[in-house]
Amino acid sequence: MTETTPKYYLLDTNILLHEPLAFLNFEEHNVVIPMVVLEELDNIKDRHKDVSREARLAIRSLEDALKDATPDEILAGVPLANMHGAHHAQGTLAIYPDYQLKQQDAVLNLSENDHRIIQSALEIQKKYSDTKVVLVTKDINMRLKAKGAGVKHVEDYRTDQLIDDIKYLSKGFVEIEGDFWTNVGDVTSAQEGRETFHEIAREILPTVFRNQYIIDDSEHFAAKVVGYDQHHVRLHDIGFERMMSYRAWGIQPKNIYQAMAMNALLDPAIDLVILTGPAGSGKTLLALAAALELVIEQGIYEKIIVTRNTPEIAESIGYLPGTEEEKMAPWLAAITDSLEVLHKHDESMESSLNYIMNKANIQFKSLNFMRGRSIQNAIVILDESQNLTASQLKTIITRCGTGTKIICSGNLAQIDSYYLTAVTSGLTYIVERFKDYPGSATVNLNGVVRSSLAQYAEENL
Structure with a gap:
């Protein structure tokens, strides 16, 4: 044989x-x-x-x-x-x-x-x-x-498994040891308005993708790949300090990984943002803060649709009281918790939350009812997407019509499905499938910022 x-x-x-x-x-x-x-x-x-x-x-x-x-x-x-x-x-x-x-x-x-x-x-x-x-x-x-x-x-069924080990999953950024410019030889720079662009040799970044971020240990250089060919890579020089100064709905990044995520979230040219990382790294909070900024402050989108995978949802949701939004509330507590964090210093937090829910037209939707819809001019936040298969994620992403941005967040270490692993999760699948798509960006949020207790638990348990 x-x-x-x-x-x-x-x-x-x-x-x-x-x-x-x-x-x-x-x-x-x-x-x-x-x-x-x-x-x-x-x-x-x-x-x-x-x-x-x-x-x-x-x-x-x-x-x-x-x-x-x-x-x-x-x-x-x-x-x-x-x-x-x-x-x-x-x-x-x-x-x-x-x-x-x-x-x-x-x-x-x-x-x-x-x-x-x-x-x-x-x-x-x-x-x-x-x-x-x-x-x-x-x-x-x-x-x-x-x-x-x-x-x-x-x-196991491996036809839709694109990588053999989760350590090979694209992080969405490259960390250069030492100072970036000491590793660069000839460089061509150009000024376009307020923005600076560099063209460097492809040998410096042999494995490169569009909208991939480049940072170094010096905490001075931060850039994003905007194009490449066989010989050169074109970088948009954003700058470390400028990236760390981003602000969305009162939230500022606590580390460079959150700063890269915020850059992708606030960029209207990026239609798909994938946020991976451990619990407590700020995925949901950043997504919601950026969504509120883009809907209410900038008026780029008209509404926010929040959904997530809910095990056995179709059997149990009908027995819960209230509207679809109220039925979904137990599974979307992470979103309401994040809303409370964003408005905890307001004089009347409850009034602020009600005002924001109406002003931003925040809708909680069941994943089952997303089929057949065409979502226009909205931001879709898909939380806990590590529990979805590739076909389920395809169903959601293909619902997004003109002027819609989708944010997929998830922690591949917290998969609840009996049949999914970190390498077969739909989240892993779309990270690999979309890593070179010009309208998408992936950021792995290293580090836990929720609390020192949460960070210790993530590292030692």
Whole structure:
């Protein structure tokens, strides 16, 4: 068996919920879907959960691939090359009749769906002993059980994983050791109005992206990449002191990382700002302060829409009292906490908050109700986005119409989803996908500024 020999990939239900067209992403290899997976999709498709849409889409896609095949062909495998659409699948798609499995020695209780899938993998592994058979699931516990039961190859779904280790994730800035100018040889500078631009050799910054920030240890130099080619990099020289003097709704940056974030947040030319970093680094506070500044003081946008991932939201939100905004309040306490911080010195904080909520037209929206909308002239703050998949984030970003800015913030060390890790999170995915897009900027907020207690906990717990 060689690496080019077509393999058999058996998919768990959560793979098709994660990406309904996942069966088209295995190139020349063969895909097998156990019957129990179809049963689980059928049970999920009518539930009032945000994954029901993915279940319905997966079922329709499978039907498109198999609609013209006979029962015998479906069992043997239907060529995926015949399916219309933009894909490169050259293998086959088969449905495995796991209902025919017989209970064996009570090792796996076949009344449990996970065990039926694992037993299917074992049977296919036995049938194609000279071929690599891989069980693909996002369930970590199921991967452990499958290996314990004798499945030789068990993997996570990695097609939408762009990096192998979170340490390789783009931070959105480059820190130069020592003084920046001591590392620079020839430089061409130009003055355009009040702004200064430099062109330096590409060798100094071999890995460079648009809107990437450049800082050094001297605490004098701070710049942003505005363009590059094979030989040169064009920098906008902002200056360390100027960047640290930014102010938005009474808030000033406490470190250079917050200053870079504020520069991106206050720039109307940047439509997507991604803020990553530990708890207490100021992601939500900076996003809200910049949004209020741009909506109320500068009048660039008309409203602020705040949303976030809420586990089991579709099942539980209906039982909470009040309007949609009031139902969402328990999950968006971080936003209201930040509003209180911004106005804690006001004579009447409650009156100030009510005034700001109306003046800035701040709306709390459920993630589920964002589909189908077209959001115009607004700032969208997507908090806790580390718990979203790539397809969920795509749904939100594609809602943004003319004159809309979206701010995605999240801490990759605080993922609550059972099936996501730091490298498979949708937040990681969009950081890598958008890192060279001219209308986006990413900033990793190093350092905890909430309190010395929070900083110690982040570093030592």
